[in-house]
Amino acid sequence: MATLGDLSRLVYSTEQGRICPGCGQPVAGCICKQAKPAPKTDGIVRVAYETKGRKGKGVTVIRGVALDADALAQLGKQLKSGCGSGGTTKDGVIEIQGDHRDFVIPALQKQGMVVKRSGG
Ligand SMILES: [Zn+2]
Numbered sequence: 001m002a003t004l005g006d007l008s009r010l011v012y013s014t015e016q017g018r019i020c021p022g023c024g025q026p027v028a029g030c031i032c033k034q035a036k037p038a039p040k041t042d043g044i045v046r047v048a049y050e051t052k053g054r055k056g057k058g059v060t061v062i063r064g065v066a067l068d069a070d071a072l073a074q075l076g077k078q079l080k081s082g083c084g085s086g087g088t089t090k091d092g093v094i095e096i097q098g099d100h101r102d103f104v105i106p107a108l109q110k111q112g113m114v115v116k117r118s119g120g
Contacts, residue, residue, distance in 0.1 A: 020032060043064075043114060044114050045062060045065050045108055045114065045115045045116070046116050046118040047060065047104050047108070047116070047118065048060070048061045048101075049061070049099045058098065059087065059095045059096060060083075060087075060095070060096040060099060060101055060104055061094070061095050062104060065094070065108075069092075072094065075089075075094065076088075076096075078107075079094060079096060079100075079104055080096055082103060083098070083100040083104070085097045085098050101117060
């Protein structure tokens with residue numbers, strides 16, 4: 001016969017309903033969607049200049065920045081104004097129109113990031 005202690009260790013409890021495997025909270029109180037952890041990276045920020053599929057107009061592409069969406073958008077804004085250029089920040093990637101690697105790489109390094117120049 002199971003004791004109360006055994007029951008409390010069960011993953012699924014009839015009292016709380018299903019436990020979310022992501023956060024360990026009851027599914028009704030799941031916090032996975034609220035929490036926006038920084039995307040997993042290898043700790044290296046890669047800065048590339050890409051022209052492929054862009055009608056000859058190159059963009060500086062910054063990937064692997066370990067910041068959450070809001071902080072990344074903020075960084076993107078700073079870099080764009082620093083370059084005096086437009087661009088977008090989405091899906092964890094900052095894009096800035098034109099080749100701004102010589103500005104972007106030292107700017108990121110100044111913030112303590114490990115930066116690699118990649119691609120063209
Ligand atoms: Zn969850």
